[in-house]
Amino acid sequence: MTLDEKIQKFKEWQFARSAYVMALGVVELDKMTIAPRGGDAYRDERIAYLSGELYSLSTKKEILDLFKELKDDEHVDFVIRRQCQLYYEEAMKNLVVPKEEFVSYQKLANESYGAWIQAKEKSDYSLFEPYLKQIVEAKKKMYSYRRKKENLYDQMLNDYEPGMNQEKYDAFFTAVRDRLVPLIQKVQATKQIEDGFLYKHYDVEKQKRFMDELLNYLHFDREWGYQNETEHPFTTWICENDVRITTKYLEDNVISAIFSTIHESGHARYEHQCSPDCDGNVLSEGISSGMHESQSRLVENYLGRTKAFWVNNYPKLQEIFPENLKDITLDEFMDAVNVGKPGLVRTEADELTYPLHIYIRYEIEKGLFNGTYTTENLNEVWNKMYKEILGVDVPGDKEGILQDVHWSSGDFGYFPTYALGSAYSAQFMEAMRKDINVEKELEENHFEGIMDWLKEHIHQYGCLYTPEEVMLKATGKPFDVNIYLDYLEEKYSKLYRL
């Protein structure tokens, strides 16, 4: 085969792969949103079959040889080399694990998920502990097949955020803890902000009307995007011009659906604005969890929680809910949506306290894999840390160690990216401000101006570059946690008049 023939063969393979990925994506999305539960088992069996076909397609010897050759051939276009490199790495990670091991892990993860559901319902960690123990052991074993010299947890961290390891995360979280814990204590000690009006009765149908207006403001075009409802909001993408977001409406909380929608729209925009080189292939599948989260957090917190954002939007919200908001000024509203207050539940945490929820999980995961902790009595470790770091008393496992689903399916190393993403955003914002007047764009209903900046400096690259490379390209310097912490300190000192 000539090089051109090889490239042609690779492109045909990549197209075939994208067909399976598209179909599985739509079926999964349908399942998560509207599909009747009665058909779950039928569909799941067939999803498993098609996933198997995709797996075979992606791991057969002739295609692996092709990846191997093309990824290192300097006569090959950079985009194709990068694609081959990522496909090859992915295949290798999967192939080293013996198939029966892989299958038995899937089975264990299913059981573990069931046990987590039950344990959470009964708020009893002891029902989940035996499964968590097995999951940790199984995960260790699976990573050991890679025969790499790096520490196992480092490998896990690197899987979700290429380039990261414990050394870097330790430095990151130490800074976060050292600067935020005292800041939160100061905030706690001062006069609290009134935000009760956000939690009155807000008719869901009316919330949906506002959401339509908000999506227009966000230039979330229904030509390439669609919003649906789910129990847990998420974003998924079929291709550049087909991105779906979901949200959840609460009757007694007017900001929950709003900020979750703004958040998901940030994820959606990242995928919508990738370059055509990335569409329909591995380059559009998220460079890293942290980078993806940085784009959702940026829109949610750094844009969505500013007065400039709400100058146009708040009057519309007031008009729809005069009974609750007619006497609340824009400034009062802005203060209320920015309240910083330690709580028990990560998914409900505010911008200020959120990273500490993650810090606690990071420390526990690290301990589990490095031998400092075992799964036994891990709920007590959890509760102790929540008291120490956030100053809250955990009343039970349900609101404590059992609150998140991630560990039940063995997703260790994922949590830290949530905090990292928020921190990345601060540095991106600092760079953006050098080029454009963010407040002016927001006030003048010119959201696209900001999105264009993100496209040019971040989104278009997809997975062409590593997170570190993108950070350097977009901001001109390596990631610096202090930009994030300075931002939080300034924002909350001002808000609480410290």
Place this chain on the structure above:
Amino acid sequence: MTLDEKIQKFKEWQFARSAYVMALGVVELDKMTIAPRGGDAYRDERIAYLSGELYSLSTKKEILDLFKELKDDEHVDFVIRRQCQLYYEEAMKNLVVPKEEFVSYQKLANESYGAWIQAKEKSDYSLFEPYLKQIVEAKKKMYSYRRKKENLYDQMLNDYEPGMNQEKYDAFFTAVRDRLVPLIQKVQATKQIEDGFLYKHYDVEKQKRFMDELLNYLHFDREWGYQNETEHPFTTWICENDVRITTKYLEDNVISAIFSTIHESGHARYEHQCSPDCDGNVLSEGISSGMHESQSRLVENYLGRTKAFWVNNYPKLQEIFPENLKDITLDEFMDAVNVGKPGLVRTEADELTYPLHIYIRYEIEKGLFNGTYTTENLNEVWNKMYKEILGVDVPGDKEGILQDVHWSSGDFGYFPTYALGSAYSAQFMEAMRKDINVEKELEENHFEGIMDWLKEHIHQYGCLYTPEEVMLKATGKPFDVNIYLDYLEEKYSKLYRL
């Protein structure tokens, strides 16, 4: 291979096939309902690829040999023999057409569809005529590859309704025309029923509220069914326990969405109640268009348009729309939803005049394939027949020959099944009434009683038997058009006091 091994191989193949069918079904459904238009091209290219994979899977030599062997082996279970027979027939129909011919036909059909859209917009048949001409010729050529001795149009009719041909349809439609045309003329000549109140302003959100109640009454369980909105209502099924229906709401018509929902729920029920033998394979893919339509029409007209059905439902509708309905009695409502009045558009036609819309299309299709008509000036033939049969003047091609999409994609032989289905229903109802008290079941909110009868006598069989065999099993006699015509004559004579 032993027989058991062959059967095992067949089952594995059938499972693989069902995975592709499931995925393509969900992707298609998503496209028809909520998917952003921007992603259409991307998804379509990949749908085409996966359809190609499915085609290859279903036509490779070793699997054809397997079908051929198993379908005629008397040691094989009847269900498997029937499955193999149907798969084999399907594959043969496809395989006889040369691939390039097949591809160029797809292209022509796409262009023809585009031309139809344009021509309809401009209400100008001459823009569509050249395409229709090519479509007819292409269709003739494709059928000629089958090298069967039967007349081409007979083969088309048989494809949609196994067992039917022109001889039988001629007898059917002659009876329909001879008895309904005079009946309609009599109805026209007498005092008309007041139904204007059905076409006032009806808030769509409120209509949706009623629809929820109606779906409950129909025992349309959200555990196995889901309703969505589309421009053109349809039903699709993923499996026995995952059946989707769609509807369309009109602001100035309260019965459009209601009866379309009742209609689609009949299709849905047919698929939901098939036997497990049929689930996930060719046996659940609709025994014939006519049988499927008989199940939707039965629920829509023979149940949904009766007073017993509305005894419980009308008060709810009145409660939601007091401004329009509080002074309208149940009897007045019943008369209004049963009005029989000739019109121009098939999809808006009532129970009485509907079959004559089909008769006209049948006559035209027959003429096109047997040489009586050509596509030239076919709109004039259309208009003349509408005047003759239904007594209406067609103002333009848009409301005339261009109203339906079917011919643009070459679906000849399909229309007649719409009328046949309605007629089948009458005979099923007659049989059902011998076993259960239909009115009592409806009045006492026991819709499942009727559905159970349909399951036992019709639905469970899926495609195990031909339409003729099912008719015989369910009603004890061959299909008799007069049962249908007697029913219409009696119903409309009474309604219009003839």
